[in-house]
Amino acid sequence: MGKLKWLGIATAICRLLVCADSVEAQKLDATVLYRQSSDSAYSALIPGYSAPDAPDCAADAANAECFRPTHASGAGPIAHSYNVVGTTLSLQLPDGQIAVVNCINKSKFSSSGAYIVQRNCGMPMVEHVEAELKGDMARLEWPKAPDSKKTESEKYRIVAVLHKR
Secondary structure (H helix, E strand, O other), rough: OOHHHHHHHHHHHHHHHHHHHHHHHHHEOOOOEEEEEEEEEEEOOOOOOOOOOOOOOOOOOOOHHHOOOOOOOOOOOOOOOOOEEEEEEEOOOOOOOOOEEEEOEEEOOOOEEEEEEHHHHHHHHOEEEEEEEEEOEEEEEEOOOOOOOEEEEEEEEEEEEEEOO
16 A cells, blocks of 8 residues: 555645746747837737727727727627726737736825825837746836846736637
8 A cells, every 4th residue: 555655645746846837928029019108998909809890999088989898790700808097018929819818006195194196007118028927917128228137127017818810
């Protein structure tokens, strides 16, 4: 019975090691396809996935169409729509999938309660970023300037990962 017990323990340890490997973060080079940011709710647009006639809700948040769920009519592909607040990016991953990530701007009161401190999410204004994906979080890093060695980073929540079309 002793050998069987140790065999079971060894098997359990091997399975844990395999699971731990899959939880490890993936670092990928991603291309920023679309950026949106608003302090009020809007429907995120995903290039190639949102309805072709969808309004630009980041620019026109008062538009009633922004708060109606989108769907394709007929036999065409289903349009994807996600209601979000804050900064939203559509990232093309190396395998062709699109990751939709969102960061909510944070407001908090000063210690005296006299004013509100607003912290806006960092938004990369470059075409390529390094994305570290782990669970439902994405840590993005990008250069501060085109020729700079200094970088900026921000944590985003992964809203969706869409398969390539």
